[in-house]
Amino acid sequence: MEGMSEIDFEKLAEIELRKDEAENADLEGSQLSFAAVSNGDAEISPTHPYYDVARHNILHLVGDDNLGRKVIAFSCCRLPPSHQLNHRRLLEYLKYALDQYVENDYTVVYFHYGLNSKNKPSLSWLQSAYKEFDRKYKKNLKALYIVHPTNFIKIIWNIFKPLISHKFGKKVIYLNYLSDLRDHLKYDQLKIPQEVIRHDENLRTKQKKKPLTAVKIPPPRPPLPTQQFGVSLQYLKAKNKGELIPPVMKHTVSYLKRKGLKAEGLFRRSASIQSIKEIQKLYNQGVESSLRVMNCREIVHGLPEQNYAVLKFLICFLHMVSQESIFNKMTGSNLACVFGLNLIWSPKGTPSFSTLVPINIFIGLLIDFYPTIFSSRSVPGEQLP
Structure with a gap:
């Protein structure tokens, strides 16, 4: 995408949004319409300093996540057409609302469904918004969940990638279905717009119609x-x-x-x-876990140089995989179940279940505690993934 101007990106984003609209209209059997405020939403007083924006309930507090942090939801389906909303006022309102929570850790859920060519802010607005949400807002944001992402999100990510720090990027979590939120938040507290719930149901219905493929599960x-x-x-x-x-x-x-x-x-x-x-x-590995890690280090340090180099190269990569387990669902334990018997085998044939468990525990420790176990010994010409 190098060499593309902001106008080109704007056109590309517009094309993707129109594709989303067409696909959603096909899913729902009708043309998209702008959502009215649900009866269950909080009433906004006309004396509110940002009543013109707040009355749409685009942003709302929806409870706590699994670690007790406040959760704020942004619902794109609540955005009115652009000619009915002053986007500068929207930005000021977002900062005004978040100022109540940013002194403590907080989480944001972004419901992408409902963003379309008629209500989307311009890319220049998004850029100015990202700049104005300075360190005060980003520091205590612990997770940004993007629900129902589309190709439009990928395009926006590519545009902003040079501006986004690696640390902030790791806070962004993509979720294809509402049920995925249950792993992170107190789902029953969420005030999810009915339009988003219906869209999720349509997506699941479409998914069920696809032929199933065999998936190997550890x-x-x-x-x-x-x-x-x-x-x-x-x-x-x-x-x-x-x-x-x-x-x-x-x-x-x-x-x-x-x-x-x-x-x-x-x-x-x-x-x-x-x-x-x-x-x-x-805690799960016992109070003697630190001693286990030291024992693991002694064992692998006793390997011949090439064996050690190959093992270190592989475990380094598996450790990287486990660090992204929130996306790929492959924790150190899951990876150990897959790789354990491929790395350690018995000369007496197929291992029994009783030996399988300690093998997986051992490989899991190597993956989880890779920096501690492998950092003190290097090999000539060492290459890491």
Whole structure:
């Protein structure tokens, strides 16, 4: 797309939006129309400083995500035709509304359905909007979920890619269906426009008509004896000698009693998702997990040079894959299920189920803790993915 002017991009975006309109009209059996405000939406007082924009309920607070962060939704189907909305006022209103939440961690859900050639803002407006949403707004934005993305989104992404930092880019998560939101948010709290719900149902109906293709799914991994997350309270009680309070709760409360009772803003800010995942992983693998990692490092460091180089190259790549598990659904554990038996095999033939579990645990540790296990030994002419 090098060499294209802003006018060319504008035309390309217009073409893609018209394709979306035609496809949606085919899905729904009728021409698109602009949505009226639903009865379930909050009433906006005429004295609101941005009443002319706010009355459309384009932006609304819809509860919390799974980590307790406020969720703000932007619904494109609520955008009126461009000649009925001052887009400069829209930008000012968005900043005014977000100012109530940006001091703490927050999440945005962008419902793309409903954006069309008649209500879309210009590319120059989008560029000025991105610039005006400075670090104050971007710093505490922890995730931007784009629901029902189309080729139009890909074009916009290519236009803005030179401006967007890698760190911010990792916050953008694409979701093809509304049900995918359940993995991240308290779905029942969401006030999803009926137009978006109907569109989602139409997409699913269309998907069901497509011929099914066989997909290889990694075999389910049974919970570890030390598993603390993703299991029932009854499981934890049975594995912890009848204790009613889960160990992670005991440890956390004990620590906060000693260290955190006088901390300003306690619980106001949530930790990064990556930190939470690492802590969950450590608990799930037992309190001796750090010792396991050290043992893993000793084992792989004892390999011959070429074996070590090949293993390091592969595990480095698998670690990269696992870092994008929110998109590809392949965590270190899932990857270990696929690669475990390909990397370690028994000279006595097919391994039993009892040996399969520790093999997968070992490979999972190599993937999850790649920086710790492999960073201290390099090889001549080393190449990493």
